[in-house]
Amino acid sequence: MNKLMIVKKFIIPIVLIISGFSVVGQEAPVEEETVEPVMEMTYLKDTEGNINLSSSMVNYVNRMPVPLPGLEIVFHAGEDSLVNLGSVTTDEDGWAIMELDDGISLPVGMDGSVRYFAEYTGSENILPADYEVYVTDVNLDMELSLVDSVKTVSLRAYSIIDGEEVPVPDEDVYVYVKRMFKDLPLGEDFLDENGEYITEIPDDIPGDADGNIEIIARFNDHYLFGTVEDRQTIQWGVPTQYDFAVSQRTLWTQIAPLWMIITLSVLLAGVWGHYIFVIIQLFRLRKIARKEESTSLV
Amino acid sequence: MNDIAIQDKLLAKFKPHLESTTIRWYLVLIILVAIFGWGISGLVTQITGGHIVTGMRDNVVWGVYIVNFIFFMGLSYAGALVSGVLHLFNSNWRKPIIRMAELVTVISLIIGPFFIFFCIGRLDRLHYLFIHPRIQSPISWDVIGITTDLIGCFIYLYLSFIEDFAILRDQTSINLPKWRQKIYKYLALGYTGTPRQKKIIHQSRSLMSAMIIAIAIIVYSVLAWIFGVTLQPGWDSTIFGPYFVIAAIFSGSGLMIILMWLFRRIYHLEEFITKKHFVNMGVLLMVVASFYGYFTFCDYLTKWYGSVKINAELIDKLFAEFNWMFIFANYIGIIIPIVIIGIPQFRTIRNISIGAVIAVVALWVNRYIIVIPTLETPFLPIQDSRADWLSYSPTWVEWSLTAAGIAIFIIMFKLVSKFIPIISFSEMSGVEDRELKILE
Numbered sequence: 001m002n003k004l005m006i007v008k009k010f011i012i013p014i015v016l017i018i019s020g021f022s023v024v025g026q027e028a029p030v031e032e033e034t035v036e037p038v039m040e041m042t043y044l045k046d047t048e049g050n051i052n053l054s055s056s057m058v059n060y061v062n063r064m065p066v067p068l069p070g071l072e073i074v075f076h077a078g079e080d081s082l083v084n085l086g087s088v089t090t091d092e093d094g095w096a097i098m099e100l101d102d103g104i105s106l107p108v109g110m111d112g113s114v115r116y117f118a119e120y121t122g123s124e125n126i127l128p129a130d131y132e133v134y135v136t137d138v139n140l141d142m143e144l145s146l147v148d149s150v151k152t153v154s155l156r157a158y159s160i161i162d163g164e165e166v167p168v169p170d171e172d173v174y175v176y177v178k179r180m181f182k183d184l185p186l187g188e189d190f191l192d193e194n195g196e197y198i199t200e201i202p203d204d205i206p207g208d209a210d211g212n213i214e215i216i217a218r219f220n221d222h223y224l225f226g227t228v229e230d231r232q233t234i235q236w237g238v239p240t241q242y243d244f245a246v247s248q249r250t251l252w253t254q255i256a257p258l259w260m261i262i263t264l265s266v267l268l269a270g271v272w273g274h275y276i277f278v279i280i281q282l283f284r285l286r287k288i289a290r291k292e293e294s295t296s297l298v
Numbered sequence: 299m300n301d302i303a304i305q306d307k308l309l310a311k312f313k314p315h316l317e318s319t320t321i322r323w324y325l326v327l328i329i330l331v332a333i334f335g336w337g338i339s340g341l342v343t344q345i346t347g348g349h350i351v352t353g354m355r356d357n358v359v360w361g362v363y364i365v366n367f368i369f370f371m372g373l374s375y376a377g378a379l380v381s382g383v384l385h386l387f388n389s390n391w392r393k394p395i396i397r398m399a400e401l402v403t404v405i406s407l408i409i410g411p412f413f414i415f416f417c418i419g420r421l422d423r424l425h426y427l428f429i430h431p432r433i434q435s436p437i438s439w440d441v442i443g444i445t446t447d448l449i450g451c452f453i454y455l456y457l458s459f460i461e462d463f464a465i466l467r468d469q470t471s472i473n474l475p476k477w478r479q480k481i482y483k484y485l486a487l488g489y490t491g492t493p494r495q496k497k498i499i500h501q502s503r504s505l506m507s508a509m510i511i512a513i514a515i516i517v518y519s520v521l522a523w524i525f526g527v528t529l530q531p532g533w534d535s536t537i538f539g540p541y542f543v544i545a546a547i548f549s550g551s552g553l554m555i556i557l558m559w560l561f562r563r564i565y566h567l568e569e570f571i572t573k574k575h576f577v578n579m580g581v582l583l584m585v586v587a588s589f590y591g592y593f594t595f596c597d598y599l600t601k602w603y604g605s606v607k608i609n610a611e612l613i614d615k616l617f618a619e620f621n622w623m624f625i626f627a628n629y630i631g632i633i634i635p636i637v638i639i640g641i642p643q644f645r646t647i648r649n650i651s652i653g654a655v656i657a658v659v660a661l662w663v664n665r666y667i668i669v670i671p672t673l674e675t676p677f678l679p680i681q682d683s684r685a686d687w688l689s690y691s692p693t694w695v696e697w698s699l700t701a702a703g704i705a706i707f708i709i710m711f712k713l714v715s716k717f718i719p720i721i722s723f724s725e726m727s728g729v730e731d732r733e734l735k736i737l738e
Contacts, residue, residue: 062684251434256432256434264433264439264442268442271446271509271512274506274509275453278457278506279453281501281502284498285460285489285495285498285499286488288495289487289490289495292488293488
């Protein structure tokens, strides 16, 4: 077979195969798609009266939400003349949480509500998005007391109008106790004409080692008030006794069962012992060779 | 004919392959390197794009990679068992093929674990396996076992090479470059074949062959327990340990026959690797195929008879979606090798080799239907999961890395067989005259 034939029969097809693979391996450049983000915002007034505005930014891909991190969200309050509340960048989960400064003056509308407005101005491949919520400021007070040895929660909701406390009647309010994963509902009802609600706490709720439980009163994503809550910790639970004794030798604890350690150690010692013996034998082999070489030279 | 004469014959046989390299050898190498390069492009795509470029999703978290891992590890353990058993029983017919078995052991053992690395999402945490090992975890057992096995197999392989390194060092009839002669001299450890040296080598090899048989059985059982100790349908089986060991010997015997056929043709070793070798290995394949079929039947029968809902779902899936794979892996792949070798009229070298190819491919498919259908049959739906994530189909990235694994296996075999003959000179020295056609 002459060289030309070899080139024709083998080299050219191989080059074609390799180039074919490299073409297969490369993906065609994909034009970056424009992202149409979906924004949402929630309002939370906590026990201390601090207001948090939480805005989420996601992009729906195949009906599944994908968080959009690193986007700057600007928060405003007001209708016509906007008050800039500040800006926050979304985190890895697509959340931007704005805590309003104490004593900030918020423009109140004719109906007594405040318009909160979050805005993303957009970028080259992400479209702008905004979201607004109207919230009427309300206060929710919770009092925990023993009434005839019954653990009682008393709630009172009111608004401040012209410096006076005005009860908030007929609104849906909830009482929970905090648990590890989700809050456990203990009571739910409409406030009476005085803006009050009373419920009882069972005696058998497990607490921490001292019997502390955290009780939460809340307007839960309310259509007028957003989320407003009051949390208090009290020693009304059953103390939980954690067993901090020396952990047992089990499959699921830090230390393995003894039989397992012994079996593994015996097996490994046996195997590696033989390896070491054979390696020593190899060194002996070389030593014998050197010895015999020097003897033959003599 | 004495030992020196046999060595001379073998040296003359392998002289052209050791001295020079043909264009065909290079061409095959280029093709294999091209396939390997395709795998590398797949790997780069996976590293840059993430595991989303594979077919693996939330439900099916193990795909073709783990199938390849089990398959290659099986080949390795089978090589260890075959070479170890053949060495211990000191049967003469084994001698021309024992080196192939040893090489299968080491090369497969080097390639196999790479498929685990391709599977891992956070490779940067790989060292945690060593710095935070949990003795209770089968994954830790597997890491310890594979490392121990790899070192043991290297020692065993090296022991079998020493005498041949010495022969190559001392020969004058082959023109080898200086650097190769130096390497042979260094690796031969000054072996000259004195009775003391022979005794040391013989003792060490016997010891190591017994060790690697034991390690192969333990380590492959550990691999089986990674599946067996879970409560997944299809995996939670007490016979998975021995079942995997038998399956490994089945695939390893098949691969040995394929390699014997290939090297016999490439190096024209018809005088050394005779029909007797094919028949003997074929008989081993047939016996192991029978055991493998029996284990398969036991495993599926007990699952089916128990009528546990999740097992019933799995078996329904195997006989519906994986129908042809199941038939090929568990009927065709077992029956055809048995028929070919069991009926004397069919027992030709070509037929036995075809039977071996069917056995090896069937074993790979068997691993596929052990891994994938189980992961596609979860006990509970995963939250926010989608129906199309439940079905697995490998992407070109996974196939490219699979092809690369096979390519690098052949490349390593080619390179090693260029450096040291694929038939051991020293082993053959002891073959009685009647065992070889060449001496007739």
